[in-house]
Amino acid sequence: MNSNDEEIRSADGTRLLVRRAGAGDPVVLLHGSGGGLHSSASVAARLAGSYELWMPARRGYGPSDVPEGRKSFKDDVADLLAVVETIGRPVHLVGGSYGATLALHMAAAEQSRLQSLAVFEPPLFAAGQSIAPLLDRYQAALEREDAGEMSTVLNDVTRGPPAIVAAFAAAPGDKRPDPAEARRSAIGWLHDLEALTDDSTGTARWSSITVPTLLMQGADTWEPMPTTMNELAAAIPTARRVIWSRQSHFATMTAPDLVAVALRDFFAGPDSR
Known part of the structure; x- marks a missing residue:
């Protein structure tokens, strides 16, 4: 998949690096916490021939800017709006995890900019002042470069079961993470936690979304995600929903074919089914 990177400036001057690939109808892919330019590569490679x-x-x-001060979803939406304005036409918006929560905020604020909305497991339960102590703990751990405590805090935020946390930690084996990439991810997590802390857990607010919407989830993802997705489906009753068996919150990485097929079918519209 051939790709190009370009810089886009948000309304407040924040420099965003955006990777572009393929040709056709525009699709914007939003990465989750701890991700980056590489996060959507597997799914994008399967869509680039048509989009x-x-x-x-x-x-x-x-390599996007890391502005001073506390981040909010309002900042994220402004950044996304700058990307869509650069594209110059309504887009299919796809978000995973934190990126899915951002996609919901964008859809609620700027529906005219979207052709459709597709979200994979937004962590709507991990928000509000109840996680403020976790933000404080994480920031303190980041300042003293305590990777173990940062990981513990993030597990508390995501509420991952111990067995899954252990398996995820063991997956790299003896391979050491690149220090620069690890630092980049850690700083990004901090700013995502800031926005989540200032957000709310309410799902009724998403009932204003009227663009065609796809809700995606893994059948094996742990609580409270299944309950959260049920509540989101009730808030957006016109949404289409797909649940993949034997998949969890990592489906966009472990099953990119499933994700790409679901998106292709959804983008094609109801007349194709």
Whole structure:
């Protein structure tokens, strides 16, 4: 998949690096916490033959700018709006995890900019002042470069079961993470936690979304995600929903074919089914 990187400036001057690949109807792919330009590569490679993919590194994640001060979803939406304005026509918007929560915010604020909305497991339960102590713990751990404590805090935020946390930690084996990439991810997580802390857990607010919407989830993802997705489906009753068996919150990485097929079918519209 051939791709090009370009810079886009948000309304406040924040520089965003955006990866572009393919040709056709525009699709914007939003990465989750801890991700970056590479996060959507597997899914994008399966769509690039039919669509023009735009993959921004969100603010707070290098090589995009890391502005001073506390980040909010309002900042994220402004950044996304700058990307869509650069594209120059309504887009199919796809978000995973934190990127899915951002996609919901964008759809609620700027529906006229979208052709459709597709979200994979937004962590709507991990928000509000209840996680403020976790933000404080994470920031303190980041300042003293305590990777173990940062990981513990993030597990508390995501509520991952111990067995899954252990398996995920063991997956790299003896391979050491690149220090620069690890630092970039850690800083991005901090700013995502800031926005989540200032957000709310309410799902009724998404009932204003009227663009065609696809809700995606893994059947094996742990609680409270299944309950959260049920609540989101009730808030957007016109949404189409797909649940993949034997998949969890990592489906966009472990099963990119499933994700790409679901998106292709959804983008094609009801007349194709």
